[in-house]
Amino acid sequence: MTLPNPLDYGDEVILRVPAKSDYVALVRVVLAAAASIDPESRDDRIDDLRVAVSEAVTNAVEAHQAAGTDSHVEVRCFTSGHNVEVTVRDRGEGFDPDDVPVVPDAEDPQRMFFENGLGLPLMRRLVDKTDIETGDEGTLVRLIIDTSLSPG
Amino acid sequence: MILGLAGDLDLGSLPSVSSAIDQAIDEGTQQIVVNLSQVDSIDSAGFGLLTTVTAQCKSADVDIALVATQPELRNHIVTSNASLIVFDSLDEATSATGIAT
Numbered sequence: 044m045t046l047p048n049p050l051d052y053g054d055e056v057i058l059r060v061p062a063k064s065d066y067v068a069l070v071r072v073v074l075a076a077a078a079s080i081d082p083e084s085r086d087d088r089i090d091d092l093r094v095a096v097s098e099a100v101t102n103a104v105e106a107h108q109a110a111g112t113d114s115h116v117e118v119r120c121f122t123s124g125h126n127v128e129v130t131v132r133d134r135g136e137g138f139d140p141d142d143v144p145v146v147p148d149a150e151d152p153q154r155m156f157f158e159n160g161l162g163l164p165l166m167r168r169l170v171d172k173t174d175i176e177t178g179d180e181g182t183l184v185r186l187i188i189d190t191s192l193s194p195g
Numbered sequence: 196m197i198l199g200l201a202g203d204l205d206l207g208s209l210p211s212v213s214s215a216i217d218q219a220i221d222e223g224t225q226q227i228v229v230n231l232s233q234v235d236s237i238d239s240a241g242f243g244l245l246t247t248v249t250a251q252c253k254s255a256d257v258d259i260a261l262v263a264t265q266p267e268l269r270n271h272i273v274t275s276n277a278s279l280i281v282f283d284s285l286d287e288a289t290s291a292t293g294i295a296t
Binding site: 064067068071097105165 | 203205210236237
């Protein structure tokens with residue numbers, strides 16, 4: 044799939060929110076509304092985007108809380124036609140993508156002890172493309188989706 | 196006790212749901228049904244929430260049953276954690292836990 048460069052996108056919405064769990068819902072609502080402006084967007088794809096954004100913002104909030112920083116999480120949404128690109132930037136301490144704990148399979152009784160850890164695989168499953176840049180100064184997650192295409 | 200949840204379940208939902216369960220356990224409730232039939236979507240923090248409250252009840256020896264009338268949501272929950280049992284109607288969940296309605 045060929046997607047335009049973000050610089051070529053038509054509309055941009057920017058949100059800066061406190062790194063608090065109560066704001067995850069706010070971001071989800073605003074971004075879903077922005078993506079729904081395209082009259083041909085599919086409701087099931089908007090739902091996928093909502094959950095993927097929720098995952099990314101939740102990770103960002105938790106990264107800020109772990110790092111003890113009170114800086115805001117920045118979320119940008121670029122839209123052009125059916126294409127939506129969302130970036131979520133946090134100022135946490137980053138993580139090693141190769142060192143993400145492996146969550147036991149859903150059938151494994153040990154799964155009960157893993158309350159989190161589904162976020163990254165879930166994001167990858169829900170949107171068309173996911174990019175993660177992470178380092179000592181934080182993490183930037185990019186989610187790209189064509190909201191007119193059927194899921195999968 | 197039947198606890199009805201609505202809207203989206205996410206990281207922000209955990210404190211209030213968890214304290215409602217704690218309160219019910221403190222008050223001596225022996226059976227809790229969590230009704231998810233009005234829930235629109237659940238992210239991974241929301242799945243974590245369901246795992247947390249189930250563990251909360253199990254450690255207090257309280258029976259817990261989840262209900263979701265939406266087949267897709269039920270499927271998502273079980274895919275996230277096969278040890279969570281989700282009933283497809285409130286009647287089934289209340290009879291399974293022995294709650295009088």
